[in-house]
Amino acid sequence: MTSHETPLFYDDLEGTRLEAWKLLTRGVADRRSAFHTPTIATVGLEGAPRLRTVVLRAAEPSARLLRFHTDARSGKVAEIARDPRVGVHVYDARSKIQVRLDGVARVHPWSAPRAQASWEASRPQSRAGYAQAPAPGVVISAPHEGDVREGEGVENFNIVEVEVTAIEWLYLFHAGHRRARFVWEGERLQGEWRASWLAP
Ligand SMILES: Cc1cc2nc3c(=O)[nH]c(=O)nc-3n(C[C@H](O)[C@H](O)[C@H](O)COP(=O)(O)O)c2cc1C
Numbered sequence: 001m002t003s004h005e006t007p008l009f010y011d012d013l014e015g016t017r018l019e020a021w022k023l024l025t026r027g028v029a030d031r032r033s034a035f036h037t038p039t040i041a042t043v044g045l046e047g048a049p050r051l052r053t054v055v056l057r058a059a060e061p062s063a064r065l066l067r068f069h070t071d072a073r074s075g076k077v078a079e080i081a082r083d084p085r086v087g088v089h090v091y092d093a094r095s096k097i098q099v100r101l102d103g104v105a106r107v108h109p110w111s112a113p114r115a116q117a118s119w120e121a122s123r124p125q126s127r128a129g130y131a132q133a134p135a136p137g138v139v140i141s142a143p144h145e146g147d148v149r150e151g152e153g154v155e156n157f158n159i160v161e162v163e164v165t166a167i168e169w170l171y172l173f174h175a176g177h178r179r180a181r182f183v184w185e186g187e188r189l190q191g192e193w194r195a196s197w198l199a200p
Contacts, residue, residue: 010178013195016169017182020099021061023092028056034092035099040068040162041087042079042105049087050079057118057159064184066101066162069118069126072109073135073156080105086162096172103162110157118159130156163188170200 009015027035037053044050058067066088070076080086088101108115119127131153132146140146167182177200182193 004174006173006175010171010173013180013197016171016178016180017167017193017195018061019097020167020169020182021059023090023095023097023099024056024059024066025061027090028059034094035090038066039089040076041089042076043083043085044075044079045082050075052076064164066103066164067118068160068162069122070107070158070160071130071132071136071156072107072158073137075137076160077107077158080107080160088162088164098170100168100170101162101164102166103164105160105162108159108161110154112159114161115157115159119154119157122157124152127152127154127157130154167193168198176200 007019009019023033023035027033027038030036036056038056039051040054041049041051054068054070056066057069058065060066084104084106086103086105088103089099091098110116110119128149131149131151133148133150134140134145165184169178169180169182171178179198179200180195181198182195185191185194
């Protein structure tokens with residue numbers, strides 16, 4: 001798609017929702033895609049927003065799930081335990097598409113079968129990150145103290161699954177921007193997306 005061609009999803013609500021999931025799904029494998037490294041927002045322990053970049057490890061449209069890996073000792077794990085509501089943000093400057101998601105996060109410890117499968121699929125370099133001796137975010141007296149690695153640190157490995165409950169789309173286009181919102185209505189396993197166009 002060149003920047004002047006009107007994409008098929010342009011005036012198509014259902015097509016827009018499918019495009020959002022397609023970009024997320026592609027972002028898992030495509031390291032150059034902006035969707036590979038979304039920003040995740042949590043509610044901080046003091047109630048202020050907290051943002052950080054993570055690597056998107058899985059996107060499952062039918063289950064409305066996103067998955068990423070993290071360290072059990074990281075601030076976001078404690079924040080999700082206190083309030084599981086999260087926001088996810090991506091802006092892809094090449095396609096001029098912003099996607100914002102609302103979701104509910106659940107942390108799975110390393111011992112959960114789904115976490116074990118993710119650990120086994122992780123590269124040695126990624127595994128070593130979890131063995132870092134001082135916990136992430138603690139104050140250290142010299143920068144190299146954070147370089148310490150002992151073993152692989154599987155016990156610090158957590159996966160976070162985000163159940164997506166709303167999707168907001170913004171597409172910047174010369175002929176007119178398009179903004180849409182999709183809200184999941186119903187139960188976790190059964191429901192439907194309520195879709196609307198919004199004024200950009
Ligand atoms: C490109 C990039 C990718 C990252 N991927 C992850 C990730 O997949 N998981 C993770 O926990 N932190 C990742 N980080 C580090 C986080 O942005 C953050 O600094 C760290 O997790 C601590 O966040 P917290 O204290 O809010 O929990 C990544 C950082 C960058 C710059």
